Amino acid sequence: MKVSVDNILGSAQRINNRRQGVDNSETASTSETRRNDNARVDSVADMRIRQLESELRVVQNSLSQNQVALDGMQRLRDDLAAGGSQQQEILNNTRFEGRVLLSEFSIGDINPELIDKGIDNISNSINQEFVNLKRMLVEVDNIAAADMISAQRANELVSGVQTEISRNSDLAGITSNINADHVRNLIS
Numbered sequence: 001m002k003v004s005v006d007n008i009l010g011s012a013q014r015i016n017n018r019r020q021g022v023d024n025s026e027t028a029s030t031s032e033t034r035r036n037d038n039a040r041v042d043s044v045a046d047m048r049i050r051q052l053e054s055e056l057r058v059v060q061n062s063l064s065q066n067q068v069a070l071d072g073m074q075r076l077r078d079d080l081a082a083g084g085s086q087q088q089e090i091l092n093n094t095r096f097e098g099r100v101l102l103s104e105f106s107i108g109d110i111n112p113e114l115i116d117k118g119i120d121n122i123s124n125s126i127n128q129e130f131v132n133l134k135r136m137l138v139e140v141d142n143i144a145a146a147d148m149i150s151a152q153r154a155n156e157l158v159s160g161v162q163t164e165i166s167r168n169s170d171l172a173g174i175t176s177n178i179n180a181d182h183v184r185n186l187i188s
Contacts, residue, residue: 052139053157056157068101069096070122073119076091090102144158
């Protein structure tokens with residue numbers, strides 16, 4: 001059997017070509033998987049941002065409703081201290097989006113303890129909404145720090161949350177000095 005250099009080189013070339021074909025198909029498969037994974041991560045991040053935007057609207061609505069109810073409760077307490085002549089008017093006029101908020105109270109049952117309990121319940125709800133706002137703020141900052149969304153979209157959502165916190169911080173008796181830029185710098 002006569003083996004020539006040309007035959008050996010030809011065989012080596014065929015083997016090499018087969019290996020490169022397998023490597024190229026593996027590389028293409030790996031590249032496609034990475035693209036699919038990136039698309040899934042982007043999709044999940046975008047979906048979560050939309051959920052956070054929706055949650056922010058719910059929290060804003062709840063805070064507004066609680067603010068109106070708290071104002072009505074405080075007016076009831078002040079009226080009760082002054083003799084209670086305006087109770088029915090206050091109960092009827094404490095409304096949010098056309099709905100009477102203090103409908104669970106009736107004129108004969110109103111007393112300082114009941115009003116204080118109502119104010120405490122509303123204050124607890126407001127404090128819980130602030131906890132939710134701060135959680136949303138941290139989550140948006142984390143998503144933005146990981147470059148999963150555009151900086152503009154993150155800043156819009158962060159500013160919306162911060163606006164809501166600063167606008168209503170006196171309700172919860174808290175102050176917030178969260179600065180998105182500082183948080184991003186610390187994370188980086």
